[in-house]
Amino acid sequence: MKKVALIIILVCTVGLLGLNAQSAYSLEFNKETKSLVRHMLVYKHPSWVAKVVTKESKEFYFVSPKSMFEFYFDPQKWADTKVDDTNTLKEIVVTDYKTHKAINAKGAFYVYGSNKTSPSGDDLPAFASYDDANEFAQHNNGKRIFSFKEVKKALIELLNGDI
Structure with a gap:
């Protein structure tokens, strides 16, 4: 009986820790929230939204x-x-x-070259897990998967047609 109670407590604790980790990041925008770069309303394309938060807690959203x-x-x-x-x-x-x-952008995986485009055109869909990114790439003509650190300014310029 003690083992069962210990297992239940352990499972509940791990579950609560998991919930806290999930709620650590949020994207709370409304119908007036505009993208800093492209000045588009972000709510229209919720699967693509990103944001940065400064040390002064200013939030800037992206489409x-x-x-x-x-x-x-x-x-x-x-x-x-x-x-x-x-x-x-x-x-x-x-x-x-x-x-x-x-999700934390620095821990995400980004798919390059897929047939899915964002409101910004060619883009980098983000995924929390490499496996999800890989599955998406296989089903959507993705060419390569990048970590945050592997994404370079030249890649963004390429996606924008600047090079």
Whole structure:
């Protein structure tokens, strides 16, 4: 009986820890929330939404991961944000394309070359797990899967047709 009670307590504790980890990231926007980069309403395309949060708790939303990366690689371009470099960011969040849940962008996997486009055009759908990204890539003509650190400014420029 003691073993059963211990197992129940352990399962409940692990479950609660999992819930806390899931709720650590959020994307709370409304029908007026516009993307910083493209000035589009983000609610119209919820499976693509991303945001950054500064150390001063200012939130900036994006209509897609690609738009978020545009800002990430060149924040000075949007001087009104007063973000000089990425060291002033405390959180970067993207939407998991499969589950539509908010996830840590730095731990996500991004699919390049798929046949799915965002409101920004060619883009990088984000996934919490490599397996989900790989499954998506196989079913949607994805060419490569990148981690956050592997995404470079040149890739974003390529997606935008700048190179």
